[in-house]
Amino acid sequence: MIQNSLREFDADPMIVRQTFAQFPSGVAALAADIDGAKHALVASSFMVGVSLEPCLVAVAVQKASVTWEQISKAGRLGVSIFGKGQGGLTRQLAHKDRAARFEQVAIEVSDDGAVFIDGAALWLDCSISAVSEAGDHWMVLLEAHRLGAGENEPLVWHGSTFRELASPPAVDAA
Numbered sequence: 269m270i271q272n273s274l275r276e277f278d279a280d281p282m283i284v285r286q287t288f289a290q291f292p293s294g295v296a297a298l299a300a301d302i303d304g305a306k307h308a309l310v311a312s313s314f315m316v317g318v319s320l321e322p323c324l325v326a327v328a329v330q331k332a333s334v335t336w337e338q339i340s341k342a343g344r345l346g347v348s349i350f351g352k353g354q355g356g357l358t359r360q361l362a363h364k365d366r367a368a369r370f371e372q373v374a375i376e377v378s379d380d381g382a383v384f385i386d387g388a389a390l391w392l393d394c395s396i397s398a399v400s401e402a403g404d405h406w407m408v409l410l411e412a413h414r415l416g417a418g419e420n421e422p423l424v425w426h427g428s429t430f431r432e433l434a435s436p437p438a439v440d441a442a
């Protein structure tokens with residue numbers, strides 16, 4: 269029975285974390301160059317398709333994020349969706365030692381200071397459209413002004429680990 273698997277979680281936030289971890293997602297880096305310093309925030313809560321016209325995407329950012337305080341002042345944010353083989357890079361860009369995040373990372377920086385990660389699956393050049401409170405996070409709406417896909421397949425975050433897409437089963441391939 270489904271309901272036998274449903275648990276109350278008031279007293280234990282780990283139940284929420286573990287259950288949410290079963291939801292597969294892509295992983296994004298929101299990155300900006302501010303006065304020559306590069307900042308990146310890695311987020312698995314990123315989602316596309318909030319709106320097509322205007323082109324809006326969303327991300328939930330912990331209120332405790334130091335990096336958000338910095339990049340929320342940027343005029344443009346580069347969003348890179350990590351690709352196959354970039355699990356190590358994802359962890360590096362989320363490292364608590366912020367100074368080490370961009371060591372040896374191949375990037376491109378736009379004239380507006382949006383930072384894009386080489387080898388990602390897709391990129392969006394965004395500005396911040398709206399920020400609202402959502403419990404212990406900020407719900408951030410981003411407007412994409414330019415976007416494009418690369419050659420690499422996306423990385424998948426699931427069960428607190430990185431996975432790669434498998435070929436579609438024969439029944440779905442047609």
Ligand SMILES: Cc1cc2nc3c(=O)[nH]c(=O)nc-3n(C[C@H](O)[C@H](O)[C@H](O)COP(=O)(O)O)c2cc1C
Pocket residue numbers: 295309310311312313314328329330332333334335336358359361362363364366425
């Ligand atoms: C796979 C992965 C997914 C993450 N997803 C989010 C997210 O959706 N929102 C968020 O605020 N932080 C997320 N984080 C944590 C941030 O990337 C970052 O480590 C955290 O904000 C602390 O760094 P800061 O204080 O420099 O912001 C994620 C980290 C990893 C490794």
